[in-house]
Amino acid sequence: VIKDLFAPAYANPAGSPIRELFPYLSRPGMISFAGGYPSPALFDAEGLRQAAERVFAQPAQALQYGPTEGSAPLRQELLRLSSGRGLRCLPEELLVTTGSQQAFDLLVRVLVQPDDVVLLETPAYPAAIQALRLAGAVIHELPMDADGLQTASISDRLKQMPAGAKPKLLYTVPTFSNPRGTLLPHSRRVELIQLARRHGFLIIEDDPYGELTFTGDTPQPLYALAQDEGGPENPVVYLSSPSKTVAPALRVGWMVASSDLVRRCVVAKQTVDLCTSPLAQLIAAGYLQSGRYPGTVSKARDEYRSRALAMADGLAATLGAQVRFERAQGGMFLWVECTSTVDPRRLFEAAVQQGVLFVPGAAFYPGMPEGTAMRLSFAAPNVSEIREGVARLARAFASSTSNIPVTS
Numbered sequence: 314v315i316k317d318l319f320a321p322a323y324a325n326p327a328g329s330p331i332r333e334l335f336p337y338l339s340r341p342g343m344i345s346f347a348g349g350y351p352s353p354a355l356f357d358a359e360g361l362r363q364a365a366e367r368v369f370a371q372p373a374q375a376l377q378y379g380p381t382e383g384s385a386p387l388r389q390e391l392l393r394l395s396s397g398r399g400l401r402c403l404p405e406e407l408l409v410t411t412g413s414q415q416a417f418d419l420l421v422r423v424l425v426q427p428d429d430v431v432l433l434e435t436p437a438y439p440a441a442i443q444a445l446r447l448a449g450a451v452i453h454e455l456p457m458d459a460d461g462l463q464t465a466s467i468s469d470r471l472k473q474m475p476a477g478a479k480p481k482l483l484y485t486v487p488t489f490s491n492p493r494g495t496l497l498p499h500s501r502r503v504e505l506i507q508l509a510r511r512h513g514f515l516i517i518e519d520d521p522y523g524e525l526t527f528t529g530d531t532p533q534p535l536y537a538l539a540q541d542e543g544g545p546e547n548p549v550v551y552l553s554s555p556s557k558t559v560a561p562a563l564r565v566g567w568m569v570a571s572s573d574l575v576r577r578c579v580v581a582k583q584t585v586d587l588c589t590s591p592l593a594q595l596i597a598a599g600y601l602q603s604g605r606y607p608g609t610v611s612k613a614r615d616e617y618r619s620r621a622l623a624m625a626d627g628l629a630a631t632l633g634a635q636v637r638f639e640r641a642q643g644g645m646f647l648w649v650e651c652t653s654t655v656d657p658r659r660l661f662e663a664a665v666q667q668g669v670l671f672v673p674g675a676a677f678y679p680g681m682p683e684g685t686a687m688r689l690s691f692a693a694p695n696v697s698e699i700r701e702g703v704a705r706l707a708r709a710f711a712s713s714t715s716n717i718p719v720t721s
């Protein structure tokens with residue numbers, strides 16, 4: 314009986330393909346290249362503990378409901394962080410969210426209704442796919458290459474759309490994308506902003522990884538670039554989060570957008586959770602005020618740089634021409650394509666048997682095609698675990714490939 318009551322989007326819902334890998338994680342000795350989890354070794358537990366202690370000294374604020382827009386001390390810190398990244402942002406243009414994941418969900422709620430057309434770079438972050446799918450959006454996939462979203466393909470793509478199918482938004486992770494790890498060059502950023510202005514769609518710039526640069530050389534965020542270029546209304550909405558640099562358990566993120574859009578997201582958020590946990594917000598604010606954040610980020614950059622190197626070197630040494638990938642310039646991921654014929658299902662099962670986990674590439678496409686790419690995260694395991702994990706992966710390859718090269 315209850316089955317008849319489900320809303321259509323939830324009648325036969327596909328859960329998150331990554332969360333479905335969770336049961337494998339608990340197998341003893343498993344090395345996981347699967348989740349986008351930051352390294353537990355990098356958590357500044359002492360800094361967070363001190364921040365929490367200061368917060369508990371004023372329990373009246375920390376343990377009470379707070380404003381939907383976010384607690385004042387955190388808002389102030391996030392305005393400062395945003396401006397350090399080149400964004401000029403008024404207080405009414407910033408919203409604190411429960412992780413940047415919620416920011417995207419709120420945007421989808423206030424912008425997208427069933428059958429609306431949206432543009433999505435693929436391979437894409439699975440939770441973004443899921444949110445768009447649940448909203449009933451018609452998703453048009455935009456291809457990426459080693460430099461990220463292929464902006465040159467967008468105009469043609471728009472021309473091929475049926476009359477009246479005007480996209481509302483485009484979702485992208487321009488700086489160290491999830492899952493491809495790519496960094497969108499400045500010229501493509503300029504082109505993307507021009508396209509959004511010309512065709513009247515919003516760009517949702519999701520930026521949880523931007524600070525994790527290994528070279529120190531990242532182009533301006535799209536949001537800041539659009540501001541610097543001037544012109545009417547900024548077509549970019551900026552999302553970010555301290556999840557990957559401080560701790561995902563804080564469940565704190567933020568959005569920078571026009572005050573019109575923020576106001577509507579505030580209304581949506583009122584029904585979702587009233588407010589992001591004030592306790593978590595004040596601990597995050599205290600941590601950012603403490604001055605420890607830059608050191609924490611810098612440590613994370615150094616550590617992830619070594620881990621990325623160990624993974625890339627290991628793959629090159631053990632799998633050689635059987636795989637193709639770009640070396641990471643930042644972030645947490647390597648996108649690895651198999652050049653030999655390999656049955657992806659067999660490879661995944663063989664890898665699990667060998668004790669190493671990755672996310673099969675199909676999870677990052679709305680259509681879940683069979684493919685032979687995989688996402689490997691180098692963030693959570695340490696260098697020796699990475700070496701061992703890559704050796705296990707090589708053994709899994711050996712048992713699931715034939716020697717016939719792929720011709721296309």
Ligand SMILES: Cc1ncc(COP(=O)(O)O)c(C=O)c1O
Nearest residue numbers: 349412413414438491554556566
């Ligand atoms: C591209 C992207 N956006 C958003 C998120 C969610 O981050 P948060 O913890 O801020 O909700 C993730 C986490 O994996 C991500 O990879």
